[in-house]
Amino acid sequence: MEIKGSRIESLRKDLSRLLGGGKVRTEPEDLLAYSSDATRYYAQGKPEAVVLAESVDDVCKLLRYANQYAVPVTPRGAGSGLSGGSTPIKGGIVLDMKRMNKILEISKGNMTARAESGVVLANFHRAVEKERLFYPPDPQSMDVCTLGGNVACRAGGPRGVKYGTTPNYVLGLEAVLPDGSVMNTGGISVKQANGYNITQILTGSEGTLAVITKVNLRLLTLPPDRKTLIIVCDSAQLAAEMVSRIIYEGVMPSVLEYLEVGAIWLMNTYSPIPVAQDGQVYLLIELDGTAAVIAEDIGMIKSLSEKMGAREVKIIEDKKQADGIWKARKNLSPLILRIFQKSISEDVTVPRDRIPEMVRAVREIGALLGVPTGMSGHAGDGNIHPGVQLYEITPEMEQKAEEAIRLMIEKGIELGGTISGEHGIGLHKSAYIEKELGKAQIELMKRIKYAFDPKGIMNPGKIWTEA
Ligand SMILES: Cc1cc2nc3c(=O)[nH]c(=O)nc-3n(C[C@H](O)[C@H](O)[C@H](O)COP(=O)(O)OP(=O)(O)OC[C@H]3O[C@@H](n4cnc5c(N)ncnc54)[C@H](O)[C@@H]3O)c2cc1C
Numbered sequence: 001m002e003i004k005g006s007r008i009e010s011l012r013k014d015l016s017r018l019l020g021g022g023k024v025r026t027e028p029e030d031l032l033a034y035s036s037d038a039t040r041y042y043a044q045g046k047p048e049a050v051v052l053a054e055s056v057d058d059v060c061k062l063l064r065y066a067n068q069y070a071v072p073v074t075p076r077g078a079g080s081g082l083s084g085g086s087t088p089i090k091g092g093i094v095l096d097m098k099r100m101n102k103i104l105e106i107s108k109g110n111m112t113a114r115a116e117s118g119v120v121l122a123n124f125h126r127a128v129e130k131e132r133l134f135y136p137p138d139p140q141s142m143d144v145c146t147l148g149g150n151v152a153c154r155a156g157g158p159r160g161v162k163y164g165t166t167p168n169y170v171l172g173l174e175a176v177l178p179d180g181s182v183m184n185t186g187g188i189s190v191k192q193a194n195g196y197n198i199t200q201i202l203t204g205s206e207g208t209l210a211v212i213t214k215v216n217l218r219l220l221t222l223p224p225d226r227k228t229l230i231i232v233c234d235s236a237q238l239a240a241e242m243v244s245r246i247i248y249e250g251v252m253p254s255v256l257e258y259l260e261v262g263a264i265w266l267m268n269t270y271s272p273i274p275v276a277q278d279g280q281v282y283l284l285i286e287l288d289g290t291a292a293v294i295a296e297d298i299g300m301i302k303s304l305s306e307k308m309g310a311r312e313v314k315i316i317e318d319k320k321q322a323d324g325i326w327k328a329r330k331n332l333s334p335l336i337l338r339i340f341q342k343s344i345s346e347d348v349t350v351p352r353d354r355i356p357e358m359v360r361a362v363r364e365i366g367a368l369l370g371v372p373t374g375m376s377g378h379a380g381d382g383n384i385h386p387g388v389q390l391y392e393i394t395p396e397m398e399q400k401a402e403e404a405i406r407l408m409i410e411k412g413i414e415l416g417g418t419i420s421g422e423h424g425i426g427l428h429k430s431a432y433i434e435k436e437l438g439k440a441q442i443e444l445m446k447r448i449k450y451a452f453d454p455k456g457i458m459n460p461g462k463i464w465t466e467a
Contacts, residue, residue: 008031011071011093023054023058024051025049025051034050037076037083039083039087042427043087044087047091050096052096059211059213063180063457067457072092073094074086074087075095077098078144080144081149082423084426084427085207085424085426086459087426089461097211097213099118100117103115103123112188113127113219114216115215116213121139121150124147132221133221134219134223137156137159139157140332142330147217151212153422153424154422158380160378160381161254161255161256167200167204169219170186171217171218172185172187172199173202175211204424206426206462207458209448209453223254227286227298230275230282230314232314233281234280234309239280240281243352244352251287251297251300254287254288256285258282258283259282261279261281262374263332263374264282266328266336267325271325275314278312298315339391341390341393342389344401347383347423348386348409348417348419350417352381354417355382358384358412358415359384365408366388369400371397371401372389373404381421383421
């Protein structure tokens with residue numbers, strides 16, 4: 001096979017011959033649909049072909065071909081990423097993994113599961129929960145995002161505070177290297193000490209090293225009960241201080257979200273039973289476990305809230321209201337876009353005890369630059385998702401937004417935090433990673449990349465900026 005003439009036409013012919021025409025897309029509207037991830041307002045890059053893989057064999061054949069002709073390959077799950085990770089900025093082939101969507105095994109005895117990487121997370125949740133098992137990672141995009149995308153980005157979500165994030169559950173992977181060879185890393189044992197931890201190198205590799213085709217995941221037992229409560233605070237400072245104190249006092253909520261009153265207002269436009277807007281900042285909490293443990297935790301939270309001066313603790317007894325609140329929380333990002341033309345949600349994450357300083361800094365940055373800022377996030381793990389929202393997209397406001405984001409990221413690093421707690425670096429944070437990790441570590445990452453991908457075909461232009 002040879003790439004000659006129009007690249008798109010050559011790729012269409014070659015890939016159709018290699019994989020079958022039904023798996024290859026080169027029409028302009030298809031290429032446009034794959035030109036960015038959920039950060040559509042940022043840089044885009046048109047692919048020259050899209051491949052919808054149906055088997056490991058398809059992935060092997062495709063990578064062997066791309067490697068031979070040095071064609072860039074950008075793996076893609078649902079494209080729900082918020083860092084530009086699956087945006088094909090160097091053109092080439094976007095490899096869509098969503099057709100590889102079988103759950104292969106759920107083992108109650110071993111409490112593990114094996115699935116193809118294109119399985120949608122919410123489908124996986126439903127399947128394991130039928131067996132009274134529990135897979136905690138819960139990015140709010142769970143109705144669309146894929147297990148492979150979650151592993152590749154080290155995705156988190158609200159339950160990270162108690163249960164950790166995706167990397168804590170990955171036991172092993174099947175992955176295809178750029179030369180087309182298949183490897184199985186790790187396994188299904190809950191402990192492994194078998195040399196370099198290649199599973200965890202691939203976890204968070206953002207499609208830059210290999211294509212993940214199968215995942216082996218650890219499961220827990222489904223908690224028997226849950227309860228939702230809301231602590232209403234009159235100041236951001238108090239709410240931020242309460243986050244650390246609740247956990248220090250021995251209560252480990254399964255979810256601990258920090259929401260400003262504007263977020264509650266937006267959520268009320270969506271949920272059937274609204275929450276009274278009688279405070280400035282709300283801590284939306286879910287407790288899980290046995291009924292007795294939950295009751296004890298509620299007692300602790302009530303007495304702490306009283307001691308620290310919170311306005312009220314609302315226990316949401318009505319299941320319909322609780323479900324409505326969590327559904328609205330899950331849809332907060334799209335709800336924001338009903339009001340604003342553009343919303344940039346950052347995932348700078350700081351140590352929990354530095355949240356009060358981060359909250360103060362975000363508000364000061366907004367006031368300094370005259371841009372609306374907001375915070376609504378997984379505060380229990382230090383990830384308050386500071387963001388900038390624009391009523392109107394003008395060059396002046398865009399510039400101010402960019403500056404505000406830069407200042408927030410720098411503040412996060414200064415407070416001992418990280419530039420990304422769960423979205424990954426992709427394109428949009430690549431200018432900052434060296435500042436956090438230092439030159440030596442980036443050089444080591446580049447050498448690791450070279451060992452996996454000597455021709456540099458895998459998702460080029462991501463994680464670090466090119467010299
Ligand atoms: C409304 C909304 C809410 C969100 N909430 C959260 C949240 O709470 N927590 C959170 O962590 N994230 C959240 N996200 C971000 C996003 O959903 C996650 O990063 C998710 O893990 C991306 O999965 P995906 O399947 O869409 O991957 P994609 O966006 O398609 O890809 C993401 C990265 O993974 C790589 N990749 C994808 N599949 C593979 C594979 N099989 N092999 C190798 N590399 C691969 C891609 O190349 C890319 O670099 C949210 C996004 C939206 C739009």
